[in-house]
Amino acid sequence: MRFIGHAFVDWDDTIAENIRYFNMAEEANAHLIARVTHHTYDVVRERGREIDLAVARRIGLGKESLGIAWVECYQEFCGRAGRTPDPEAVEAIRRSCRLPYEVKQELLPGAADMLGWLHGSGFEVTIWTAGDEDVQGRKIAESGLAHLAHRLAIVPDKTPERLAGALGDRNPDHCFVVGNSIHSDIRPALASGVLAIHIPTETWAYDHGRLDVTDANYRQIGAITELPQVLAARFRMAV
């Protein structure tokens, strides 16, 4: 075998910061809507999050969904306040919602070293990420780490079926998924009989879900730098 194993590595909030930029957009939008419609920030933010989740479930994780959700939230609060929506406010909301998809991401501590370690240790490295191809591809290219990945697998959302497609004819026993999302990374991996290495982080409601932590393929680590110990046990390698 050419590789000692096949790594499927999540990108957002596993290798590079992501939710921080969504939180920034969410805060800006909730403040704007609260101010112009005279509702409290907390009420607006809560409702905006609900709509955001509903829109993402409906249309997927594309770059349009955040803006659609927060414009809808703005229109709803305008309705409650008896105001006509202002096109300038709509444009300001759309602009802040583009930030998470256009910003240059900061890498998470240890992430670059771990990708390098996987690549150098003989794993086939697949970046396994959900979103728009142009957005995810741009983020990976901009990170300076693209040379540490053998391939990119960018899908609209991560499901067991899409993971099966990305696995192809690889033996599931020789594969692992590492990521922060129960919904997107861990459950599809466990459903496919693949080692699932979970690095819990702050996530949005989309990523939440019930988890069978007794599954023999489930591992939880506190930081990506703990990856070598977990993999050494599974792949019988020296670390």
Ligand SMILES: [Mg+2]
């Ligand atoms: Mg992630």
